[in-house]
Amino acid sequence: MVKKINTVLMDVGPLISIDGVVIHNDAGSGSPERYVNWLAGRNKDLGIAHYYITKDCIARVIDTNLIGYHTGRWPSNQRYIGYEVCQSMSASDADFLANEDMTLMQAAEDLLFYGLPINGNTVRLHHEFVSTSCPHRSMALHGNSTESVKQYFIDRIKYFASLGTTVDEMLAKQGQQPVDVAKTQQEEEGEEIMLMVRSKSGKQGYVGLVNGSAFGIGYIETVSTFMKAGAKEVTLPDDDFNRLIESQKIDEKTLVSINEISKKISSQNAEKTK
Ligand SMILES: [Zn+2]
The missing domain is CATH 3.40.80.10 (Peptidoglycan recognition protein-like)
Structure with missing residues (x-):
């Protein structure tokens, strides 16, 4: 004790x-x-x-x-x-x-x-x-x-x-x-925090943050899917964006999780519209 x-x-x-x-x-x-x-x-x-x-x-x-x-x-x-x-x-x-x-x-x-x-x-x-x-x-x-x-x-x-x-x-x-x-x-509880993060120059593409988990985004459609599901878009200075990528060790392996999260969000939305 x-x-x-x-x-x-x-x-x-x-x-x-x-x-x-x-x-x-x-x-x-x-x-x-x-x-x-x-x-x-x-x-x-x-x-x-x-x-x-x-x-x-x-x-x-x-x-x-x-x-x-x-x-x-x-x-x-x-x-x-x-x-x-x-x-x-x-x-x-x-x-x-x-x-x-x-x-x-x-x-x-x-x-x-x-x-x-x-x-x-x-x-x-x-x-x-x-x-x-x-x-x-x-x-x-x-x-x-x-x-x-x-x-x-x-x-x-x-x-x-x-x-x-x-x-x-x-x-x-x-x-x-x-x-x-x-x-x-x-x-x-389904309290998702969803952010689509991009760099100011836009050169590095997007990173998704869902409840603190970060993943690289490979397809621009994914961004619009998330935005429709209520995600907010955030723009960071390129330096900070790079630091985010560095700190989260985002690599191609993390791309796999996009599908899982997309599925989860669409099922959640289906739930809400019932
Ligand atoms: Zn203090």
Whole structure:
């Protein structure tokens, strides 16, 4: 069972309203226990969130109804609860995802506790408030865009909220592969995110992104098929487009998946028109 530390390292007054959660990555390698000790003797003006979390420990250092210094802006500090996913510079992908999951479970518990919906207004990223690479590791793992990371967090938090109202209940209900379970659930709900991405010059053709999976597109008809099915077209500068291709390791093998996805979309549309 996960270790919990509850302490109050700062009280500069209550939040003026509780609008949601802001997910951060710590850009460090400390455990929650270390952060608690380190923050206790540190000038809080330099930054302090409400929670410091790994898969093994949830440390709450500010009560969730009190102001934290984590968004870099006073209006949002007065309205949001901050969560640091720890060890973003040192954990393996698997460990970081587990640390992130524990964080999202705590966020789910708090959103439920305050009776808030789970959506793009209540689930926020640090860089929505100020220019920062935070949450850098989550960005790298979940599609590298504000939209893709938020959608991943929202889907994951909804999944955890479906398991129970507290972290302990959520943990008790979870199977061996919670990440896979969440993916399956997302597919069942049919909440596809479809983007047809092209480069500005148009030289490189199109890449399709469906729920975070990328694939090269071989036929222009595929683009129009996707657009008819509700996909949005996005144009990226050539450099970024090339980086996308590079990061996704798109090659001819991925072209095979176009047919599968097309089939899925047409059957989904058939479903909708019933
Ligand atoms: Zn941050």
